[in-house]
Amino acid sequence: MRKHMSYIQTDQRIHYLSQILAKAGRTFIPKKEDDSHTNLYFNAEKNWIEGRWIETSNGNIKLVLRITDFCMLWVDEKEETIHTVSSVKKLEQEVISQLSKIPHQYGLDTASFSDPMHFEIPDYSFKGFEYQMINRHNLDEWMQWRSLGNKACERVLGMLKVDGDIRIWPHHFDTGIFVQTKERMGIGFGLAMQDIKVESPYFYMSGYPAIGSLVYENLPEIEKAEWITSGEYKGVVLPVTDFEETSTELDKYIEKALGWFLKH
Numbered sequence: 001m002r003k004h005m006s007y008i009q010t011d012q013r014i015h016y017l018s019q020i021l022a023k024a025g026r027t028f029i030p031k032k033e034d035d036s037h038t039n040l041y042f043n044a045e046k047n048w049i050e051g052r053w054i055e056t057s058n059g060n061i062k063l064v065l066r067i068t069d070f071c072m073l074w075v076d077e078k079e080e081t082i083h084t085v086s087s088v089k090k091l092e093q094e095v096i097s098q099l100s101k102i103p104h105q106y107g108l109d110t111a112s113f114s115d116p117m118h119f120e121i122p123d124y125s126f127k128g129f130e131y132q133m134i135n136r137h138n139l140d141e142w143m144q145w146r147s148l149g150n151k152a153c154e155r156v157l158g159m160l161k162v163d164g165d166i167r168i169w170p171h172h173f174d175t176g177i178f179v180q181t182k183e184r185m186g187i188g189f190g191l192a193m194q195d196i197k198v199e200s201p202y203f204y205m206s207g208y209p210a211i212g213s214l215v216y217e218n219l220p221e222i223e224k225a226e227w228i229t230s231g232e233y234k235g236v237v238l239p240v241t242d243f244e245e246t247s248t249e250l251d252k253y254i255e256k257a258l259g260w261f262l263k264h
Contacts, residue, residue: 149191
């Protein structure tokens, strides 16, 4: 775990800051029952985390977090910057207040923008304090792993021969997908933060049959992965501490795990 401690700490900082993006989705986008109006995406080409498009009478706008300098940007339909707000050495309410200028100009009601979210994130030691910048090495490391998360999700979608939406869910902050296959098995896959289940960031895969529940028997052995078969979460996890980014072990994990789930 020590090897990836900098990634874990960066993950937590970006998770906390990204709640502003989630609040924008909650405030300015029509509510969806699955909460997907609040979810995000890491755009590896632009090095930013983006929320969903917000419709206005003057065109669509989107709020993004640029990872390299922790600036929040409002962008237009061409993804050209309308307004920039640095988060560094500012409290959340100050950042939201400065960001509210643009949606207000676009005729949106900003009154609830600063309201708390309907879920709780971990009580990080820096919660409630000013946002702090992170060194570039750690930010690059974070972007490399999240890029790998995107690519791994694309790999699973390709193997299933389906289209899917790769998103970051602001509550648990995992880069993940969920797809229904063969009208009988849902597959959840992604890259998760370190949590109480695993002491390091980890890839996960779970299966959700349309009827009944899975019986976890005759499980294949997958190098450096662990099957979790009791408790609220069931599936197979691969901690990132045990392999390098260039390793083929992630590919083997995906192939063996997906193969088992699709047989059921």
